Amino acid sequence: MNVPSWQDTSYGSKVRVARWLVEVVGEGNRFTKAAMREAFPGVAQIDRRMRDLREAGWVIDTNREDLSLHSNEHRFVAEGEPVWLPGKGKAKPKSSLTxxxxxxxxxxxxxxxxxxxxxxxxxxxxxxxxxxxxxxxxxxxxxxxxxxxxxxxxxxxxxxxxxxxxxxxTDLLRSVGTLGPVERKVLAQWMDADQRTYSLLERLWGTYRTLPAEAREAVKQAVRGESQ
Incomplete structure (x- = not known):
């Protein structure tokens, strides 16, 4: 299969920017719109062609999705459909939410x-x-x-x-079916409140887990002494 070069002007700008991302930027790396425009001087709406790739499954993050990026940066996360092949990368019907x-x-x-x-x-x-x-x-x-x-x-x-x-x-409902009456009641209470509430025992366990080894041993001895 012949894969076009991003510099091959016989292909459209969407194909060329896709190949530029693969060949020049590389998956996982950052790039700026300024760098992309420099690579395609005189090509109209190159920004839009890059955005169009998302409709073909290409993952290109901004600082909205990736907090480590600056406002002028993007990250090429993953390659999508090979838009340079016939029939690939066609615009899909949009199903925008109202x-x-x-x-x-x-x-x-x-x-x-x-x-x-x-x-x-x-x-x-x-x-x-x-x-x-x-x-x-x-x-x-x-x-x-x-x-x-x-x-x-x-x-x-x-x-x-x-x-x-x-x-x-299906898997979740199957697991719910294995719960006993008490567990079901507790789960129902969490669902009604839309949050999990923790018992004193659970809070004590959570705090105990954070302690250094010496402090944990002291708590163990105290609990064993009280339970004897």
């Missing part, structure tokens, strides 16, 4: 990222900026074996880690 769909999805998710629990505008801590929430389409395997895309609220950081993930409802 404002009502977006609002209803966020309301159903309590305006929180369902992966990490952060709210819009809240800090990630340690100087990693604040959260921006958006609606993602998550693959869900239903109990009847079918798979469908469902809407879920996620922050821009979690969307990166969850790309391509699938929720297996």
């Amino acid at each position: 404002a009502t769909q977006r609002s209803e999805a966020m309301k159903a998710d309590s305006y929180l990222c369902r992966s990490c629990g952060v709210g819009a505008g809240e800090s990630f801590g340690e100087g990693h900026g604040t959260a921006q929430l958006d609606i993602a389409r998550r693959q869900v395997k239903l109990a009847n074996g079918d798979t469908e895309r469902q809407l879920v609220t996620e922050c821009h950081r979690c969307r990166i880690g969850n790309r391509g993930s699938e929720a297996d409802l």
